[in-house]
Amino acid sequence: MNTSMKILxxxxxxxxxxxxxxxxxxxSDEVEVHKNLKTSxxxxxxxxxxxxxxxxxxxxxxxxxxxxxxxxxxxxxYENELFGENVFGKQTSTSEFAEVMADATYFAIPVxxxxxxxxxxxxxxxxILSSIVLKLQNLEIRLQNFVFKKAKERIVNFICxxxxxxxxxxxxxxxxxxxxxxxxxxxxxxxxSRQTVARILSELKREDFIHYGCRKSGKILIRNFDAVLAS
Numbered sequence: 001m002n003t004s005m006k007i008l009x010x011x012x013x014x015x016x017x018x019x020x021x022x023x024x025x026x027x028s029d030e031v032e033v034h035k036n037l038k039t040s041x042x043x044x045x046x047x048x049x050x051x052x053x054x055x056x057x058x059x060x061x062x063x064x065x066x067x068x069x070x071x072x073x074x075x076x077x078y079e080n081e082l083f084g085e086n087v088f089g090k091q092t093s094t095s096e097f098a099e100v101m102a103d104a105t106y107f108a109i110p111v112x113x114x115x116x117x118x119x120x121x122x123x124x125x126x127x128i129l130s131s132i133v134l135k136l137q138n139l140e141i142r143l144q145n146f147v148f149k150k151a152k153e154r155i156v157n158f159i160c161x162x163x164x165x166x167x168x169x170x171x172x173x174x175x176x177x178x179x180x181x182x183x184x185x186x187x188x189x190x191x192x193s194r195q196t197v198a199r200i201l202s203e204l205k206r207e208d209f210i211h212y213g214c215r216k217s218g219k220i221l222i223r224n225f226d227a228v229l230a231s
Contacts (some may be wrong), residue, residue, distance in 0.1 A: 001033045013054060013080050017130060018123035032108040042098040051108035053084045058104025058179050062096050062206045073188035078166055082131050087111050144180060146191045154190040155200045159220060160228045175225035180218045
């Protein structure tokens with residue numbers, strides 16, 4: 001990707017809209033563009049903080065390893081979203097790993113340059129803060145769901161929130177979610193089991209709440225999206 005293409009791509013990312021043309025030009029010189037295939041690792045736990053990342057295309061999974069050895073999915077990061085931004089504290093290395101879920105192209109911004117932009121541009125700092133707050137709110141919702149909602153409610157909530165945030169309207173009243181996750185990965189995000197996810201998705205399909213193909217479970221079609229929005 002040459003400099004002019006970088007500037008154009010960076011300028012189309014919502015959270016970078018607040019940067020001045022000079023800041024954008026400097027960023028295009030500093031940023032690195034990487035392409036990784038599905039299942040490849042971008043960084044592992046305890047990797048020194050060198051970059052902050054923005055997804056250009058693809059899907060990234062952020063995860064942690066519990067003391068028992070179980071992998072916990074912390075977050076799923078989509079196009080135009082930030083990850084690896086926890087660079088302002090005392091911790092000098094990552095507490096999570098980042099793995100590619102769907103072939104991805106992403107921008108790697110050197111940490112020092114990222115911090116400089118935050119210090120120099122109040123609007124950019126506000127956009128970064130909003131992104132961090134949204135992630136914390138999503139984690140809070142997930143915790144509340146775990147404590148107060150049954151497994152089916154948690155999975156329905158996951159489908160609805162993903163449809164609202166990342167879905168594509170199809171026809172008059174349907175919404176397609178191309179989440180690209182396995183049942184096991186959905187189970188991690190909804191704090192259930194793989195078997196429970198498979199059973200409940202089958203129930204929701206029989207109830208005509210959703211539809212998915214036998215060989216394309218990474219895509220879910222919400223049948224009545226207006227009802228989801230109204231709920």
